[in-house]
Amino acid sequence: MARVLEFELLRGCFFAFGLGLVACNGSAGAPARKDPSTSGLGPKGEVLGASGGANAMGPDRSGSGIGPVGACTTPAVTSPGASPLRRLTHTEYDNTVESLLGVTTKPARAFPLEERAYNFDNNATVRSVSQILAERYEAAATTMGTAQIATLTALLGCDPVAAGEDTCAAQFMDAFGLRAYRRPLNLAERARLTAFYQASKTANGFANAIQMVVSAVLQTPQFLYRMETADTAGAPVAASPGLLEAGPYERASRLSYLLTQSMPDPELLAVAARGELATKEQVAAQAQRLLGSPKARSNVVSFHSQWLDFSSMGQLTKDANLFPNFTPTIAAAMRDEATAFVEHTVFDGAGDMASLLKSPQSYMNDALAGFYGATAPGSATAPASVLLPAAQRSGLLTVAGLLAGHSNPTQGSPVVRGFFIRDSLLCQKPPPPPQNANIQVPAFDPALTTRERFAAHSANPTCNTCHQLMDPIGLGFEHYDAVGMWRADEAGKPVDAKGELTMTDVDGPFDGAVELGQKLGRSKIVTDCTASQWFRFAYGRLESGEDSCTLDQLKTAFTASNGSVKDLLVQLTQTDAFLYRKAP
Numbered sequence: 001m002a003r004v005l006e007f008e009l010l011r012g013c014f015f016a017f018g019l020g021l022v023a024c025n026g027s028a029g030a031p032a033r034k035d036p037s038t039s040g041l042g043p044k045g046e047v048l049g050a051s052g053g054a055n056a057m058g059p060d061r062s063g064s065g066i067g068p069v070g071a072c073t074t075p076a077v078t079s080p081g082a083s084p085l086r087r088l089t090h091t092e093y094d095n096t097v098e099s100l101l102g103v104t105t106k107p108a109r110a111f112p113l114e115e116r117a118y119n120f121d122n123n124a125t126v127r128s129v130s131q132i133l134a135e136r137y138e139a140a141a142t143t144m145g146t147a148q149i150a151t152l153t154a155l156l157g158c159d160p161v162a163a164g165e166d167t168c169a170a171q172f173m174d175a176f177g178l179r180a181y182r183r184p185l186n187l188a189e190r191a192r193l194t195a196f197y198q199a200s201k202t203a204n205g206f207a208n209a210i211q212m213v214v215s216a217v218l219q220t221p222q223f224l225y226r227m228e229t230a231d232t233a234g235a236p237v238a239a240s241p242g243l244l245e246a247g248p249y250e251r252a253s254r255l256s257y258l259l260t261q262s263m264p265d266p267e268l269l270a271v272a273a274r275g276e277l278a279t280k281e282q283v284a285a286q287a288q289r290l291l292g293s294p295k296a297r298s299n300v301v302s303f304h305s306q307w308l309d310f311s312s313m314g315q316l317t318k319d320a321n322l323f324p325n326f327t328p329t330i331a332a333a334m335r336d337e338a339t340a341f342v343e344h345t346v347f348d349g350a351g352d353m354a355s356l357l358k359s360p361q362s363y364m365n366d367a368l369a370g371f372y373g374a375t376a377p378g379s380a381t382a383p384a385s386v387l388l389p390a391a392q393r394s395g396l397l398t399v400a401g402l403l404a405g406h407s408n409p410t411q412g413s414p415v416v417r418g419f420f421i422r423d424s425l426l427c428q429k430p431p432p433p434p435q436n437a438n439i440q441v442p443a444f445d446p447a448l449t450t451r452e453r454f455a456a457h458s459a460n461p462t463c464n465t466c467h468q469l470m471d472p473i474g475l476g477f478e479h480y481d482a483v484g485m486w487r488a489d490e491a492g493k494p495v496d497a498k499g500e501l502t503m504t505d506v507d508g509p510f511d512g513a514v515e516l517g518q519k520l521g522r523s524k525i526v527t528d529c530t531a532s533q534w535f536r537f538a539y540g541r542l543e544s545g546e547d548s549c550t551l552d553q554l555k556t557a558f559t560a561s562n563g564s565v566k567d568l569l570v571q572l573t574q575t576d577a578f579l580y581r582k583a584p
Contacts, residue, residue: 080243081546083581084124086226090114091302095262095295097144100179107140119533120306122540137219145215149207165206169197173213181222182263183249226253228581242583248272254578255286258538259569260295261302280574287573291566297343300565303537304342308424310335313401318483319410325371326483333368334401340383341399346565353530353563354521357397360390372400392486394517400484407482410444414454415467418474425520426504427529430469449490451475472500476516527563528555538572550575
């Protein structure tokens with residue numbers, strides 16, 4: 001009987017919960033990363049310039065900093081935009097069960113790949129539940145629940161012999177429910193869990209009943225989704241007609257998942273219980289505290305890894321005849337370099353966008369240092385500090401893994417590299433190529449430079465319009481080969497790395513990626529684009545016209561802080577989109 005009741009809770013999550021909110025036929029995979037020069041798709045699998053897309057090049061470049069996203073003429077009016085129902089990402093799931101139960105095995109690694117939209121895996125509009133994902137949730141919950149029997153007294157927090165089994169179970173369900181649901185249980189939830197516990201105890205005994213409760217809770221919508229209700233914290237406060245203040249536990253969850261990708265810690269739950277998240281100042285104080293946690297560092301790395309696609313670095317393959325020293329070990333070290341650079345620059349360095357784009361400081365192990373031709377830092381495994389030549393390296397733009405990831409197996413790609421700058425850093429997505437365009441990558445010819453091989457893109461009238469948006473930028477990376485290594489010559493000729501920026505606030509020629517990094521580091525369009533990307537990651541959705549005031553606030557604050565990433569994270573907790581929600 002207990003097994004039947006457990007299944008009912010699982011089924012309630014995905015079916016009875018509401019088919020309009022939770023679809024069960026979603027894709028189990030993520031779109032493949034493709035080369036726009038060969039497929040007409042963006043490097044993250046998106047159609048270039050898709051109709052209605054927020055990144056399409058056109059008069060309304062929402063979030064790009066180029067065109068207006070809607071004038072914020074009434075800043076006193078609360079406009080939070082949408083508050084979609086958000087299912088835990090796989091990272092959030094693993095972090096949450098670690099905080100909740102001490103599980104460090106990362107069970108979500110067995111789940112199907114995350115769906116991604118607009119760079120990120122937490123966009124609520126594409127996060128459906130497939131049958132296989134539901135089954136994996138059930139399997140993980142059963143495994144974790146069963147494992148708790150071995151440490152039952154520690155889990156319960158009371159002695160069932162001394163206190164009585166039912167009394168101890170009641171105390172446990174309240175305490176565990178508070179943490180698992182990120183708010184106190186309501187009366188209906190408590191009654192249902194109590195009935196479930198009693199039925200399980202009758203059928204299987206006390207220890208198994210507790211195990212079944214744990215397994216069942218881990219399959220409920222209240223755990224798997226960040227559900228926002230105010231019925232456990234008093235009547236919701238109306239901010240204005242049709243708008244509500246997010247309740248204290250809602251704000252606690254919003255804070256913790258925005259900044260640490262995990263459930264609220266004990267201090268944050270205690271603060272919520274005391275009603276001390278009512279003001280912007282109280283929210284900001286907790287945000288500052290959470291930014292000091294290791295999970296906050298991982299969160300910032302996760303954002304940059306998805307935004308700039310670091311994850312693909314570890315799976316890169318290159319032509320073994322041309323690049324015999326490029327191995328899977330080196331590819332993985334490149335990914336580790338990129339993530340370490342972001343973490344240390346944001347949290348241990350200047351922490352601003354200009355440093356991310358211009359710093360020659362890097363972090364790598366001895367093997368990768370040897371690949372770079374740099375002095376080994378004396379670390380066989382973990383990345384360690386290395387200072388690279390300032391004339392050759394400029395922060396994220398010249399991290400080897402990023403350059404290798406925006407190349408072909410045999411040669412660099414000005415198209416892909418230029419597209420990366422347009423799309424990811426300027427929030428300007430070029431339109432797709434015409435249907436009759438030749439989108440084949442030029443064949444590798446060791447007698448020609450990359451610039452010479454790709455010259456046809458600019459010469460062909462059919463291709464010229466689009467490629468003029470990408471190639472003049474991408475050609476500025478010609479000092480870096482297909483594995484991201486510096487070269488002064490190619491095909492027996494001196495490298496020509498002259499490029500040009502257009503349609504930006506820092507237009508003009510530049511010579512090489514270092515000069516490009518200096519230009520982009522001064523660009524308000526880049527800082528505005530970065531703020532928009534953080535908006536999408538933090539709130540799990542694409543911006544809309546309702547968000548114009550929130551975006552203006554974030555962009556203004558980010559610029560005023562000289563591009564401080566940590567200051568922007570705090571500002572994300574101070575907006576209408578964070579503090580309020582629409583009334584149901």
